[in-house]
Each structure stands twice: as C-alpha cells, then as structure tokens.
Amino acid sequence: MPKPRRLALPLLSGLTAGLLAVTACTGSPPSPSSTPSSASSPAPSSPATSSTSTAPASPATPGSATSGATTPTATSPVEVATGLDVPWGLAFLPDGSALVTLRDEGRVLRVREGAQPVEVGRIDGVEANGEGGLLGIAVSREFATDRRVFVYHTTGEDNRVARLRLEGDRLVPERVILSGIPSGGIHNGGRIKVGPDGMLWVPTGDASERDQAPDPSSLGGKILRVTADGAPAPGNPDPSSPVWSRGHRNVQGLAWDGEQRLWATEFGQNTWDELNLIEKGRDYGWPTVEGRRQDTAGGGDARYTDPLVVWSTDQASPSGLAIGVDGAAYVAALMGERLWRVPLQGSTTGEPQALLQGTYGRLRTVERGPDGRLWIITSNTFRGDERDGDDRIVILPASTGR
Numbered sequence: 001m002p003k004p005r006r007l008a009l010p011l012l013s014g015l016t017a018g019l020l021a022v023t024a025c026t027g028s029p030p031s032p033s034s035t036p037s038s039a040s041s042p043a044p045s046s047p048a049t050s051s052t053s054t055a056p057a058s059p060a061t062p063g064s065a066t067s068g069a070t071t072p073t074a075t076s077p078v079e080v081a082t083g084l085d086v087p088w089g090l091a092f093l094p095d096g097s098a099l100v101t102l103r104d105e106g107r108v109l110r111v112r113e114g115a116q117p118v119e120v121g122r123i124d125g126v127e128a129n130g131e132g133g134l135l136g137i138a139v140s141r142e143f144a145t146d147r148r149v150f151v152y153h154t155t156g157e158d159n160r161v162a163r164l165r166l167e168g169d170r171l172v173p174e175r176v177i178l179s180g181i182p183s184g185g186i187h188n189g190g191r192i193k194v195g196p197d198g199m200l201w202v203p204t205g206d207a208s209e210r211d212q213a214p215d216p217s218s219l220g221g222k223i224l225r226v227t228a229d230g231a232p233a234p235g236n237p238d239p240s241s242p243v244w245s246r247g248h249r250n251v252q253g254l255a256w257d258g259e260q261r262l263w264a265t266e267f268g269q270n271t272w273d274e275l276n277l278i279e280k281g282r283d284y285g286w287p288t289v290e291g292r293r294q295d296t297a298g299g300g301d302a303r304y305t306d307p308l309v310v311w312s313t314d315q316a317s318p319s320g321l322a323i324g325v326d327g328a329a330y331v332a333a334l335m336g337e338r339l340w341r342v343p344l345q346g347s348t349t350g351e352p353q354a355l356l357q358g359t360y361g362r363l364r365t366v367e368r369g370p371d372g373r374l375w376i377i378t379s380n381t382f383r384g385d386e387r388d389g390d391d392r393i394v395i396l397p398a399s400t401g402r
C-alpha cells in the first residue's frame with residue numbers, strides 16, 4: 001500500500017518546471033494501429049501537436065499557480081495541485097473548479113486554478129484494495145439546482161455508486177444508487193460520467209473473473225446506463241437491465257464526441273489495449289477476443305465488435321479519455337506514460353500521436369475543462385517512479401487539444 005501522504009502546496013520549483021516541457025513524439029509511432037479502413041486516412045492537421053512540439057513550456061514561477069493570472073490562452077502548463085496520493089477521478093463543477101477523488105484515502109477534494117485544494121468530504125465505506133478504492137466521480141447536468149454528485153467506489157464486498165449533494169464545500173451523502181458490481185484487487189472499472197442524455201454511465205471491470213464480462217446477468221465487464229436513482233435508464237437494450245454494452249475487460253475511460261458518439265478505453269490483458277466506439281447492446285469480445293478479432297485465435301466471430309484503435313499494453317494501459325475541442329480523443333496512458341491523441345473522423349480514427357512522452361510519467365486521467373483546456377492527473381504514487389511533487393494535477397496549455 002502507498003504510504004500515507006499529505007496534501008502539499010503547489011510545487012513550482014525549478015526542478016518541477018524542468019519536468020513541464022510538453023513534448024510531442026514526432027517519430028513514427030511504433031505500435032498503435034487503427035482499423036484497416038482508417039489506417040490510411042491522413043491525420044487532420046494538428047495545431048496542438050505542432051505547437052506543443054515547437055513551443056516548450058516556459059518555466060513556471062513560484063506563485064503563478066496561485067495568482068490566478070493564468071488565462072485560457074496561456075502557453076504554459078499550470079500545476080493546480082501536487083503531493084496527492086493516487087488521485088483518480090475528476091469532474092468539473094459549473095464554476096470551472098473540479099472535484100477530485102483520492103483512491104486510497106477515500107477523500108474528495110475541490111481543486112481550483114489559482115487556489116489551494118480543499119477537502120469537501122470523505123466517502124463512507126471505501127475499502128482501498130489494489131486497484132480498488134474511491135474511483136470515478138461525476139456531476140449532475142442539473143447541478144445548479146439539484147447539487148448532485150456521484151462517486152464510484154470499492155467496499156469490502158462490491159463496487160457501488162453513491163449519490164451525494166454538494167452544499168457549499170461539503171459533500172452530504174444521500175444514498176447508494178447502484179451496488180453489487182463485482183470488485184477485486186484488479187479490474188474495477190469505475191470512470192463514471194453523466195452523458196449528454198443526462199443519464200449516468202458506469203463502466204465496470206471483470207474483477208478478474210472473466211466469464212462475467214459476456215454474462216448479461218452480471219454487472220461486471222459492462223458499460224451500464226442508469227438514472228440518477230440507479231434504475232435502468234429508458235432506452236436500454238433490456239428495459240429491466242442497466243447493461244448498455246458487454247464483453248469488456250476493464251473500461252476506465254468514457255467520453256462523447258461532438259456528435260454524441262460514445263468512445264471508451266479498455267485495458268487489454270497482455271497484448272492489446274483498446275479504443276472502442278460504443279454502441280447499444282454490442283458485445284466487445286472479452287474474454288474470447290483481446291484486441292481485434294483478426295488478431296485473436298478463434299476470435300473471428302462476427303458477434304463481437306472490434307476496437308477502432310489498439311495499442312500494445314506497454315504503450316498505453318489507457319485509463320482516462322477526453323475529447324478535445326479539436327475533436328480528437330485524448331487517452332491518458334499509465335504504463336505508456338504519455339498522452340495519446342487520436343484524431344476522430346466521424347466513426348473512424350486517424351493515426352495516434354504520442355504527447356507528453358517523458359514529461360509526467362504515468363497518466364491516470366484526462367478531462368476537458370469548461371474552457372476547453374485539458375486537465376491531466378498523474379499516477380506515479382502507485383506503481384510508478386515517484387518524483388518530487390507527485391502526484392499532480394496539471395492543466396495543459398490551451399493550444400493542446402485545439
């Protein structure tokens with residue numbers, strides 16, 4: 001278990017500033033590959049890539065993160081929090097601040113650019129265990145009136161989703177809305193999001209019991225879609241079930257593009273990580289298929305839906321996912337220690353590009369803020385090469401993702 005840590009001041013030393021250079025991998029990516037139909041498609045021109053590769057970040061100076069002087073047009077990354085122990089989920093409030101979960105401590109912080117993070121609550125019943133603990137967090141689309149916040153967490157017996165209310169800077173529990181999601185030391189899913197339809201989307205993992213993924217009666221290895229009360233959402237494939245899609249191993253990234261298509265990242269086992277386009281009622285293949293059907297012995301069954309992009313697991317381990325203002329998918333890679341940018345062209349994908357390689361280490365989370373800038377969370381305090389100031393939350397320059 002990671003050692004207990006305390007929240008620290010934003011750390012903006014020269015050493016840290018040296019780590020802030022935003023780099024883009026301009027060489028040919030060695031292993032990610034798109035579907036045959038899209039592999040030959042040229043990537044759209046990418047101001048984000050060209051600008052980040054040619055305009056290294058200027059060194060941050062003490063006080064810059066707390067002065068509030070940084071504007072959305074800034075060309076430098078901004079550290080908004082450092083010294084966090086396994087920060088995991090991040091969801092924005094209407095005022096542009098973010099709620100952030102700490103997996104092992106079971107705490108929720110409110111993080112604002114230009115201010116110190118403050119604790120807004122601890123979640124009852126969290127039992128951190130391996131990859132389990134307090135994971136995803138989501139904010140109601142009607143937050144201005146209902147003040148609702150949802151969290152996904154591991155207990156001693158399951159994973160579950162709880163609903164709370166944020167009153168001022170205090171989280172007040174309401175109730176558990178969904179329970180009985182299989183849990184384990186690994187493969188807990190958990191990156192909940194409120195969709196454009198206002199429903200709560202809940203990606204789960206197989207909790208290392210792979211046969212749960214295709215089983216429609218299990219909540220493991222699924223993407224679930226429920227109401228704010230945890231009931232199966234209207235329009236689900238089976239009106240009596242929360243299951244939207246199945247055959248997933250461990251989904252930890254969900255995001256919708258501008259046409260409201262749902263994309264999801266998924267951890268493979270030993271060979272292929274995935275970016276999937278999620279469609280209602282589909283089976284995404286696990287455990288019969290890892291990656292694409294053509295790459296899996298005996299996996300050619302047309303019942304299974306292939307991913308649009310696959311990476312070798314050491315290049316990705318894709319956790320968070322966001323769609324940038326530029327319409328591209330941004331994937332936070334843990335083992336791959338980089339931010340992947342995947343151009344999206346309708347329902348097909350262009351060639352992935354690696355950003356931030358060698359900059360921050362393992363990346364757990366990426367989310368698009370209300371002003372369009374991308375926020376990332378590092379994850380070096382868990383299975384990583386921990387460096388001074390880890391783990392940190394960084395807002396990338398406005399040019400990244402545009």
Ligand SMILES: [Ca+2]
Binds near residue numbers: 274284289306307
């Ligand atoms: Ca799959």
